[in-house]
Amino acid sequence: MQFILKAFHEIEGIGAASGLIYQPPYLYLASDYSSCLYRYDLPQRQLTRIALFADCPELLPKPKKFDFEAIVLYDNALWLFGSGSTQRRNSAVCYDLASAQTNAHTTVVSPTIYDLSKLYEAFKRTAQLDDAELNIEGVIYHQAQWLFFQRGNGKQAKNGIFTMQGDIFQYENLESGVAGNVSDWLTFVPVQLPVIHQVNSSFTDAIVVGQTIYFLASAENSSSTYTDGEVLGSYLGCMDLNSKIIQDVQLISTCHKFEGLALYQQLNDKIEFLLCEDNDTEQLNTIIYKLSVALD
Numbered sequence: 001m002q003f004i005l006k007a008f009h010e011i012e013g014i015g016a017a018s019g020l021i022y023q024p025p026y027l028y029l030a031s032d033y034s035s036c037l038y039r040y041d042l043p044q045r046q047l048t049r050i051a052l053f054a055d056c057p058e059l060l061p062k063p064k065k066f067d068f069e070a071i072v073l074y075d076n077a078l079w080l081f082g083s084g085s086t087q088r089r090n091s092a093v094c095y096d097l098a099s100a101q102t103n104a105h106t107t108v109v110s111p112t113i114y115d116l117s118k119l120y121e122a123f124k125r126t127a128q129l130d131d132a133e134l135n136i137e138g139v140i141y142h143q144a145q146w147l148f149f150q151r152g153n154g155k156q157a158k159n160g161i162f163t164m165q166g167d168i169f170q171y172e173n174l175e176s177g178v179a180g181n182v183s184d185w186l187t188f189v190p191v192q193l194p195v196i197h198q199v200n201s202s203f204t205d206a207i208v209v210g211q212t213i214y215f216l217a218s219a220e221n222s223s224s225t226y227t228d229g230e231v232l233g234s235y236l237g238c239m240d241l242n243s244k245i246i247q248d249v250q251l252i253s254t255c256h257k258f259e260g261l262a263l264y265q266q267l268n269d270k271i272e273f274l275l276c277e278d279n280d281t282e283q284l285n286t287i288i289y290k291l292s293v294a295l296d
Contacts, residue, residue, distance in 0.1 A: 001236070001248050001249075001250040001293060001294075002293070002294040003236070003250060003252060003291055003292060003293045003294070004291070004292045005252055005253065005275075005289055005290075005291050005292075006289065006290055007287050007288075007289055007290075008274060008287075008288045008289055008290040009027075009040075009042065009045075009287070009288040010285070010286070010287050010288075011029075011040055011047060011285070011286045011287075011288065012047070012284065012285055013038075013047045013049075013284055014029060014031055014034070014038050014047065014284060014285075014286050015031060015033065015279070015282060015283050015284045015285060015286060016031050016032050016033045016034075016278050016279070016282075017029050017030070017031055017259065017260055017276035017277060017278060017286045017288075018030050018031060018032040018068060018069045018070075018259045018260060018276070018278050019068065019069060019070055019071035019080075019138075019205060019259065019260040019276070020071065020260040020261075020262045020274060020276045020288070021071055021072070021073050021078060021262055022262040022263065022264060022274055023073070023097075024042075025041060025042050025043050025044075026039050026040065026041055026042070027039070027040040027042060027262075027274070027288065028040075028071065028078055029071075029260070029276060029286070030068040030069070030070075030071045030080050030260075031068070032065060032067050032068060032069055032083075032259075032278060033059055033060060033062075033065050033282065034058055034059055034060070034065075034068075035051070035052055035053050035056040035057065035058060035059075035060060035066060036049045036050055036051055036052060036058050037049075037050040037052055037078065037080065037093075037095055038050065050095065052080070052093050052095070052111050052113075053113075059282070063088070064088065065088070065089075066082050066088065066089060066091055067082050067083040067085060067086075067088075067089040068080040068081065068082060068083075068093075069081065069082070069083045069135075069136060069137045069138075069204075069259065070083075070136060070137060070138050070139040070148075070149075070205070071139075071260075072139045072140065072141055073141075074141040076096070076097050076098050077094050077095060077096045077097060077098075078094075078095045078097065079092060079093070079094050079095075079139070080092065080093045080095070081116070081136055081139050081148075082116065082136070083134075083135050083136050083137065083151075084116070084120040084123070084134040084135065084136050085132070085134060085135045087117070090115060090116045090117045090120055091113060091114065091115060091116065092113070092114040092116050093111050093112070093113050093114075094111060094112040094113075094114070095111045096111070096112075114169070119168070119169075120134055120136075122182050122186055123136075123148070123150070123162050123186075123188075125182070126162070126182060126183075126186055126187070126188045127150065127158060127160060127162070127188040127190075129150075129154070129156070129158065130154070130155075130156075132154060132155075133152075133154030133155065133156060133158065134150065134154075135150065135151040135152075135153060135154065135202075136148050136149065136150060136151070137149055137150075137151040137202075137203050137204050137205060137259070138203055138204065138205040138206040138207075138215065138216075138261075140206055140207060140208050140213070142208050142241070144165060144166055145163060145164065145165055146162075146163070146164040146165075146168055147161050147162070147163055147164075147206070147208075147213075148161065148162040148163075148164075149161055149162075149203040149205070149206045149215065150162060150188075150203065151202040151203045151204060152193075152200065152202045152203070153200075153202045153220060157200040157202070158190060159190065159191045159192070159193050159200075159202050159203055159217075160188050160189055160190040160191050161188070161189045161191060161244060162186060162187070162188050163186070163187045163188075163189065164185055164186050165185055166185065189244045191203075191239075191244065191246070192246075193217050193235070193237075193249070194217070194219075194235060194249055194251075195219075196219040196232050196233050196251070197219070197221075197232050199219045199220070199221050199232055200219065201217040201218060201219040201233070201235055202217055202218065202219075202220075203215060203216070203217050204216045204217060204218050204234070204257070204258060204259045204260075205258075205259055205260050205261040206261065207261050207262065207263060208241060209263055209266065209271065210241075211240065211241045211242070212238050212239070212240065212241060212247075213238065213239045213240075213241055213244075214236065214237070214238050214261065214273070215236070215237050215238070215239065215261070216234060216235065216236060216237075216258050216259070216260075216261050216275070217234070217235045217237060217249075218231065218232075218233065218234045218235070218257045218258065218259070219231075219232040219233050219234075220232065220257065231255060231256070231257045232254070233251055233253060233254045233255070234251075234252055234253045234256050234257060234258040235249050235250060235251055235252060236249070236250050236252050236273075236291065236293070237249035237250070252291065256277050256289075257277060257278055257279070258275045258276070258277055258289070259276060259277065259278040260274075260275060260276035260277075261273055261274075261275055262274045262275075264290060268295075269294065269295055270292050270293060270294050270295055271292075271293050271295060272290060272291065272292045272293075273290070273291045273293070274288055274289070274290060274291075275288070275289040275290075275291055276288055276289075277289070
């Protein structure tokens, strides 16, 4: 896999970027330390903060953060998903793009907030994960199917993909603590990812282009879904959408922890992605990178 990675845009006013969506001319970004959604106008180089919770500070200390690690466009709305690594991080927020009302640099909306506790419990039972091991880092919606990417940076190092058909909220009909017929609508496919310096890499985001899943994975020297560790590198990989078999994987950086992936454009000879980085600091500065990958 031949690639070129270079800085694309620098954005002041947002840090710890954990996911992004490109909807020209805007970039929408999530931050795992923030209670806001961010919209960046690329031509105007203008950042807008979108408050998702009433009476909630923009930046939150680690024990209180919602840990939005995945963002996906579905049904003309942006969905932000918490990682599930603590009870506080079991929320999803739906931001309706059609009904948003913008006033200067502040967007006034009434997003819909969902509690995913039951769904995430079903995830843990299905994949046999301890409470501290669930860590959702990427979400894809494609043709009535939801794919949730589990980052295996817990003690079992279990990477994989949860697959659901149809309604994401059908689990609400389950009795609390009862698996019911979960296996009828939820499956888990383990995925083996590269090892760098004896540390397993793990999913950090994923998108679908055609019949191919492109994913990011990073290696971090920590066996905790809560505590950060030394960053050892990041990978870009691709797998078949149906079989979930990895077709190629390439180390793209030895120092960056890339956590967000979006399609920028697809040309005859290459495909270009936009990447964002969680630098594990409270610095309100984010660099967006462009990754160009040659097509065979």
